Amino acid sequence: MNNVKLNKMILLGIPLLFLATAVYFFLSGSNVQIEYQGQQIRDQYRETIEYRQGLVLQEISDQFLSQLKVTKDDQDITADIELLTNMNEPVNLGTYTFDYGIDDEMYVRYVVEIVDTTAPVIDGTKSYVAQIGKPFTKENLQLTVYDAYDMDLLSTISLSDIDTSKAGIKKGIVKIHDQSGNESTMEIEIEVLDKTVNNEQGEQLFLQKDTEDLTLLLNPSHVLPDGWEPDDLQMINHDANTAHYLRKEAADAWEQLYAAAKQDGIAVNVVSSFRTQAYQEMLFNSYLEIDPDAASYSARPRSSEHELGLALDLSYDDQLHDDLQTSVLGQWMEKHAYQYGWIVRYPEGKEDITQYIYEPWHYRYVGVPLAHYLHEQILSLEEYYSNR
Numbered sequence: 001m002n003n004v005k006l007n008k009m010i011l012l013g014i015p016l017l018f019l020a021t022a023v024y025f026f027l028s029g030s031n032v033q034i035e036y037q038g039q040q041i042r043d044q045y046r047e048t049i050e051y052r053q054g055l056v057l058q059e060i061s062d063q064f065l066s067q068l069k070v071t072k073d074d075q076d077i078t079a080d081i082e083l084l085t086n087m088n089e090p091v092n093l094g095t096y097t098f099d100y101g102i103d104d105e106m107y108v109r110y111v112v113e114i115v116d117t118t119a120p121v122i123d124g125t126k127s128y129v130a131q132i133g134k135p136f137t138k139e140n141l142q143l144t145v146y147d148a149y150d151m152d153l154l155s156t157i158s159l160s161d162i163d164t165s166k167a168g169i170k171k172g173i174v175k176i177h178d179q180s181g182n183e184s185t186m187e188i189e190i191e192v193l194d195k196t197v198n199n200e201q202g203e204q205l206f207l208q209k210d211t212e213d214l215t216l217l218l219n220p221s222h223v224l225p226d227g228w229e230p231d232d233l234q235m236i237n238h239d240a241n242t243a244h245y246l247r248k249e250a251a252d253a254w255e256q257l258y259a260a261a262k263q264d265g266i267a268v269n270v271v272s273s274f275r276t277q278a279y280q281e282m283l284f285n286s287y288l289e290i291d292p293d294a295a296s297y298s299a300r301p302r303s304s305e306h307e308l309g310l311a312l313d314l315s316y317d318d319q320l321h322d323d324l325q326t327s328v329l330g331q332w333m334e335k336h337a338y339q340y341g342w343i344v345r346y347p348e349g350k351e352d353i354t355q356y357i358y359e360p361w362h363y364r365y366v367g368v369p370l371a372h373y374l375h376e377q378i379l380s381l382e383e384y385y386s387n388r
């Protein structure tokens with residue numbers, strides 16, 4: 001027998017026994033056992049709870065208590081455990097501490113962090129219509145926003161840039177976020193429309209709203225707003241004794257042209273000038289009654305340049321002449337009209353483009369720069385606009 005070995009075992013055994021005793025005392029030293037949801041816990045328990053409306057602290061506490069089991073000296077004392085601090089108030093985001101025990105003796109602390117991790121909900125219109133060239137911004141949105149916690153989120157709304165410079169379907173992204181940083185997005189669709197309206201025949205027409213533009217295109221497919229009339233009509237001079245009107249700028253340009261024609265000894269009568277929409281309608285319908293092809297020389301209401309107050313029908317007498325171009329007046333006008341801002345609006349050889357027969361008598365004021373350009377390039381107004 002080796003005594004030395006035995007001694008070593010005894011020496012080693014004493015600390016081991018001591019350690020085992022310490023472990024035993026640690027586990028059973030506290031005679032209070034706390035279980036929450038069937039799991040043993042220490043004297044404190046932390047938890048995170050999602051905020052919801054109407055939640056009150058008492059409810060959170062009751063919920064905790066209902067899952068709590070406390071034994072002391074192997075005796076169940078759960079029924080005696082109560083909330084030591086009185087808390088009966090609505091819940092906000094943040095941390096709340098609940099202490100539980102019996103009388104002044106606290107056994108367990110429950111720490112709850114109330115959080116909002118739920119993204120807001122966006123509800124409302126997903127499809128919109130916008131006019132070409134007009135900005136589409138978040139102010140145009142028709143949306144409602146719901147959030148579990150935050151009340152007013154509409155101020156956080158943002159919308160991606162929408163390009164309304166061209167017609168078509170555009171996508172947009174609406175974003176919204178709550179105070180806790182939760183974000184929601186929604187895709188919307190914006191149909192950017194040309195300035196079109198439908199006529200009685202069901203055809204799509206371009207509505208020409210920019211009536212201040214003296215170069216405005218007006219033709220069977222480009223029409224004036226219903227009921228539009230110029231507000232700057234001015235009476236003009238000519239050889240005959242009939243009253244005729246043009247918009248101010250065209251009238252001023254006409255007076256210069258007329259004065260120059262007079263100086264060259266040219267006789268010039270105005271047969272037609274500004275017409276109201278009602279008059280144009282009457283005129284067109286009267287042509288249409290006797291001729292189904294009236295649209296090739298007479299404009300439907302809202303599409304006549306006479307309604308625009310920028311057009312004249314000219315003659316050397318009181319009739320319109322197909323061969324005006326061969327007359328002295330026609331020759332003079334061909335040479336000089338563009339210098340004063342006037343063009344033959346429906347030229348010979350461009351009938352397919354203008355959709356009108358050649359009208360040597362019908363002059364349109366477009367301003368001096370454009371009249372010069374169209375004269376040099378031999379372009380109709382339709383070609384000028386389709387080339388741009």
Ligand SMILES: [Zn+2]
Pocket residue numbers: 272306311312313361362363
């Ligand atoms: Zn005319």
